[in-house]
Amino acid sequence: MNIFLQQLATGLSIGSVYALLAVGYALIYSIFDFTNFAFGALMMIGTYAAFYSISLVNIPLLGAIIIAMLITAIASILVELLAYRPMRAKKASRLYLMITAMGVNIFIQNLAIQTIGGSVKAFPSDWAKQVVDFGIVKMPRSDILAAVISLTMLVILWHFLYKSRLGLGIRASAYDTRTAGLMGLNVNLISLTVFAISGFTAGLSGVFFGMKYAVYPAMGGISNKAFIAAVIGGLGSLPGAVIGGIVLGLIETMVSAYISTTFRDLFSYATLVLILLFLPNGLLGKSVQDKL
């Protein structure tokens, strides 16, 4: 039983990071009907921003996390302004948009590999590595931090989307961007806000993955989990992304513990295929009227 509770705790921790990551991805998808394939690269930027803040400038962990979020948000906005927005203005097809996003991803990722070097580094925080003993359950500080901050961010995001004017504008845009624009909403401001938020989540998640696993330029691949989580919950739905992320985190941890660590990712992928076969609209499916 103890092992199960332990795995549950770890699963919820990793699940909350997946949830955050999935929300960042789903936010853009639901508003722009577009998969930001550069999401992984952004995540990587966040990790390295925190890494260098701590190792080069000696900024404390919390400060480094904030810096990571800010830098990633800026990068996200830049990508939107320089690549995505011009493509949307040209009414480019879905295929072209995907290729552009992939181009951004390839560019940023390989730029990092060539400039920083492809070696794998450990996250420079001894504080985060320390394990806290709760009696029945033991968790490294990084896992606790990840869970707490991710869940807090999700609550803040929920408040923002449902209780603020800009949030209302964003939700309206999720339904119909053109009409929202015609009704007087500042669509440009909304798109920048959305990409900034997406950047925050990417940067934050990046830091947590860096803490939990390692820091390396190709770590953007973890963002595939975001896609999978979003699909499990129901693509385009934010509550779905949260649920999908937590479910994915739990599945992965349980598979790691009870079946095999090596084939963990294989199971995640198999889950994706099964959901696509039997529940293509995700767990929340069509019953979710409100896309957000």
Next chain:
Amino acid sequence: MSLLEVENLTVQFGGLKALTKVNLKVDEGEFIGLIGPNGAGKTTLFNAITGVVKPCEGDIIFRQKNIKGMRPDKIALSGVSRTFQNIRLFPKMKVFENVEIGINRVAQYGIIDAVIGLPKQRNKDKETYEEALKYLEQVGILEYKDAYAGELPYGIQRRLEIARAIATKPKILFLDEPAAGMNNDETNDLINFLGKLHKDTGIAIVLIEHHLEVVMELCKNIMVLNLGNMLAHGSPVEIQNNPDVIKAYIGERRQKTNV
């Protein structure tokens, strides 16, 4: 038995009832008009019949078979064809190739045949090409055959869409606002063109149009939709004198001048 019978059709999107218990009957070779203010549900009716949206209630009987909820491509293969409000041609294909797709929606020979290139396959391709040219000539745009569909002038694009639609040899053709964006001369040309097309091919046609003169001129039977409900049904004279119809249209016009 009618060619097409739509019974009690209801289409709902979330909380919005786009169509409520709509009935429609089309006989072989009939030319029917479908009019109504914006948002009345006309295109939704087309979408329901052609399989784009699934109705929650009602039946669509085409050639004695219920096609409600069937896959759109299967519905099309059974003899239903349509054009779109926003023209949906294949822009990077040549004009004649657009029509060729209408002729061969299913490949007529296998992959091996295609690669080896036996006379059988070459002949089929030649036949298809020549048939496509015939349709282009029928709609009067043969001279554009090698142009790319995306580069055509608007009026020609509309005709190409119709050529592609009739190339499928349909029993019934749904035209969605073919006169949209046309001036008076072009609209007159269109009236003549559609009249001749109907006479030459004998296809049943259901026409959505806002240019009422087109509908009144060509259609023996007109159906009026308003807010998802069938408002009136009858001959052009009956419709023009129907007080409900007048109210629906003039009522709308009055609102426009306020804005």
Next chain:
Amino acid sequence: MGYARGILILMSINIVGVCGIIILTGYTGLFSLGHAGFMSIGAYVSAILTKYFGIPFLISMIIGGLIASLSSLIVGYPTLRGKLKGDYFAIAMMGFAESIRLLFSNIYPYFNGALGLSGIPLKMNLTTSLIICIIVVFFTYRYLHSQHGKLSISIREQEVAAELIGVNVTKEKLKSLLISAFLCGISGGMMAFYYTYMTPNTFSAELSNNMLAAVVFGGMGSISGPVIATIILTALPEVLRAVARWRLVIYGLLMIVVMLFRPEGLLGNKEISLYPLIQRLKKGKRVESVIAKEGK
């Protein structure tokens, strides 16, 4: 001379794979980042069949291609049907390639896991690879210029209209996927019998990205465009040794630039044509005869 020979063989191998992407992405408009997975399956299956079971390499390559093709249904069937947007397919393909890599890295009997498979007989010489390449390009050309190709284009251009005309969109998409997976499987087999050693990591995202780049740069809707692009992209890293390591950075940037400023790529949906060249030569001859006449 042996050096140039190697590059030509590499070009042939790459062109075979790119033909698959031409059919899938260039003509049908489906976006995949995981076709390296099919190359991996083709490579391992053919290498194992020949090395351990003595099956002639051509046959084992075909079997490899067929198995790669069949495996594409795992991804293809759930994601290409119904109203699912292309994003599902793209995401699923990424996961597929990664899963294959993971799977093969952990199977030790025959596959030798992460250590890689070595001692594969060298069967790809210049003649063999060129012949395979020419056959594949011919096949691709004939296929895409037939009704099948036109149906694919119609889906790429206007999927909704195509379906409403009566095209079975799901079936045609699956067809394109199956063929593209087969061709990538063959390409993988060619790699196995050329390099004689490979690991699951040989078939990385980089391979998929390179093939996509060739189609994007060469022109979607063209065959000669991506083929020429492949030839250039294969030769370039060898020619520009100094810049070679920045290759992928440049590809990424170039992809964005091409999408923004010239989405049709090098040749768009046209093919390279000798016709204008022939016309110019004819004109030259006419001018010559006029000058000759005047001279008299």
